[in-house]
Amino acid sequence: MSLTKYNQKRNFKETKEPQGKKAKSESKLIFVVQKHAASHLHYDFRLEMDGVLKSWAVPKGPSLDPDIKRLAMMVEDHPYSYKDFEGNIPKGNYGAGNVIVWDNGTYEPAEESNLNAEKQLLADLKKGHLRIVLKGKKLKGNFSLVKLKGKEDNAWLLIKKEDQYSDKVDITLKNKSVISRRTLESLEKENKPEPVKKKVSPIKKTIEENKPVAFIKPMLASLNDKPFDDEDWVFENKFDGYRTIAVCNENDIELFSRNKISFTNNFKIIAEDLKKIDHNVVLDGEVVVEKAGRSDFQLLQNYLKTGKGNLKYYVFDILNLEGNDVTGLSLLERKELLKILLEKYDFTNVFYSEHIQEKGIKFFDQAVKKNGEGIIAKRASG
Incomplete structure (x- = not known):
């Protein structure tokens, strides 16, 4: 994905989100997780690669429990400068709602290879299996992002691997921004959405995104005499x-x-x-x-x-x-x-x-x- 789709979806006269331009860190690759209260609450998990932030929407947020596999839906690339974005996306715009930077830090491949770190990550991304080490303020240690092959094109799983940072405690209970120390609730009070003069024109879908669907015969149930747990x-x-x-x-x-x-x-x-x-x-x-x-x-x-x-x-x-x-x-x-x-x-x-x-x-x-x-x-x- 390029930043074209990101720019197409946004009206920068109405939203304070940064315009899509490639950039990169001077040394170590960064990651960021943004908590986003749009039409539904979710966490945007972003990894710096190839001058952009590769992005996944994680509805239930990250977990430190290796037994919990979180669904992560890959979305359009975001610009590098999006890493610091906090604030309100006005009503009528794509992704309308409030955003905080829930976590951030640096990351690297979990396994050594002959390739440099970024090339290795891009190769792993293409294969559909990223093994990474996060060095954040909340998320630390080994994680995997695994594409559900043969399933929906953009469906992945975010999984914590067993290590010294594994924990059964719900990490999402730590709900403050690592930049401003604000919560989404306090941000909502500070940033009451202003009325939008006009709605953003809907983006026309490409043929690849708009494949027609057809009837599928459903499965049938069988009878059981007793309920069970x-x-x-x-x-x-x-x-x-x-x-x-x-x-x-x-x-x-x-x-x-x-x-x-x-x-x-x-x-x-x-x-x-x-x-x-x-x-x-x-x-x-x-x-x-x-x-x-x-x-x-x-x-x-x-x-x-x-x-x-x-x-x-x-x-x-x-x-x-x-x-x-x-x-x-x-x-x-x-x-x-x-x-x-x-x-x-x-x-x-x-x-x-x-x-x-x-x-x-x-x-x-x-x-x-x-x-x-x-x-x-x-x-x-x-």
């Missing part, structure tokens, strides 16, 4: 409705049954709501009509005849994003992507289907008390 499983509500696959291509939305029977005309209100999504995606969920907080199949049947009822689409999985099959990611990673995607939009009839981990028996008992249809169990790694 298992840390390797997640549990969701069972809805009494129609399993629905949404194929979203720009402004063209198609809804299908699990056997590819078209639902688009039947559920027009759902299709119209999904037009707010500006990505090509395939979603998996259930269309229901609710009454008193629970789905009712008879009411859904009546809706098909009369068009009357509170129609909702509960989405519990994402199967494809921008032409990239993401079913190779774990269920928890897909649900994390799905939640990030859906939170970007102000839907009326589309909802993210929540889940819990491990506690299936308690979740089932709650469903019984609410006269629900039951629960669905899914492998977290599936």
Whole structure:
């Protein structure tokens, strides 16, 4: 990636972010982690390479626990000067929200080679496996960035390796900037967003970024007599409705049954709501009509005849994003992507289907008390 995409996404008359120009450190390579409260809170993990900052968005932030693997989505390169950026990105601009420098320092390859450090890192980046040593104020020691090969193009994992700096303590609880000592909350009070005169024109996607998506046949559940507890499983509500696959291509939305029977005309209100999504995606969920907080199949049947009822689409999985099959990611990673995607939009009839981990028996008992249809169990790694 070059800095062209970075510059295209920003209106420098409205944001104080630095313009995209290449630069580099005089001696050791630097890294920076910025805590960013945009449409969703995340941490931007950046490594200096080839005159720019290679960047990954880490939704849950870094961890010092080797058993925890954090999803890291590679984004466009940022300019070297972005390393010191703190402040407010005004509403209406790309990435609108507040930013602090959560951590910074220097880094180097974890293994020696015949190449100089930067060439080795660029070679490892191309291979999809970076082994690095961080020397920051909060993050120290050996880390790996591993690309999920054969999965979504920009999906990586950030992993702490076992060493003297490994720790089970949540490092993100140290929430102050290493530059200003401010928190995001205090920054928000200082920088109330000013009204923007005009919205930034949306950037047209390239063909490579805008690959069309198509129907994917979903997996079916099998019956189980008893609920159970298992840390390797997640549990969701069972809805009494129609399993629905949404194929979203720009402004063209198609809804299908699990056997590819078209639902688009039947559920027009759902299709119209999904037009707010500006990505090509395939979603998996259930269309229901609710009454008193629970789905009712008879009411859904009546809706098909009369068009009357509170129609909702509960989405519990994402199967494809921008032409990239993401079913190779774990269920928890897909649900994390799905939640990030859906939170970007102000839907009326589309909802993210929540889940819990491990506690299936308690979740089932709650469903019984609410006269629900039951629960669905899914492998977290599936």
